[in-house]
Amino acid sequence: MAILRLDKFLSSQLNISRTDAKKLLRQKGVTVNGKSVVKGEFQLQTDNDVVSVNGKAVEYKEYIYIMLNKPKGVVSATEDSDDATVIDILPESLKRSGLFPAGRLDKNTTGFVLITDNGAFAHDILSPSHHVPKTYIVDVEREVSSDEFGLFEKGMLIGDELFKPAKLKFLGKNEVSNTFRYEIIIVEGRYHQIKRMFGSMGNPVVELERIAIGKLPLDRSLLPGEARELTESDIDLLKTR
Ligand code: URA
16 A cells, blocks of 8 residues: 555646646645545555545556557657657546656557556566567568578577567568568567568568567557557556466
8 A cells, every 4th residue: 555645646646747736735626535635745545545636536546557559650759859759649638747668669660559657567578588579560572581481480690689589470462562461579679670680681671560569469449649548457468478
């Protein structure tokens, strides 16, 4: 159980500044267990106390976990002077301080980005020692030969970097764009990893989309740019190895 100052609780859970939280308290908009409280320093027991703002109960969440279907042109950062970030495009209802993307997709890569304010959880998902698989759909310019398949399976040396084995599956040819579609599962998250793997074989990546992190697939009901909070069972799936 956490013990938290009431003004801190209000600012973190309602995504408002500490000043606005204090204003809310002064306006007598806040009750704890049905009794009006005006002091920001009130010590709250997050497991037992019920906080209401203007008559509506506020659920306490220590951390938040968000699935974003990243569109093209958006960068996987918290702030950027040139481009919109994955945090900028979240709906206001999901925004709170301390959010960051747990792992990066390139600006022109689409799909599943996990956003959270839980650093330890993100570290677990990202830590190279945990080898959490990430699944992508990739469109490339030409068909992968059987020798090249072998390189993906064995792991490849690019420059002086050794890439761990990746699983590659042919999904089909797109007759319109004349590209070849594969599912690829990697267990590392190196810079431009998939583009470099195919690039090293002279086979440029045309499109790249992340469709799963670990056992948790991208929710296909999310349109590009849309996001939702993870459910308990989503979080369990993410933790399943
Ligand atoms: N590999 C890449 O090359 N780019 C990404 O965005 C993710 C994996």
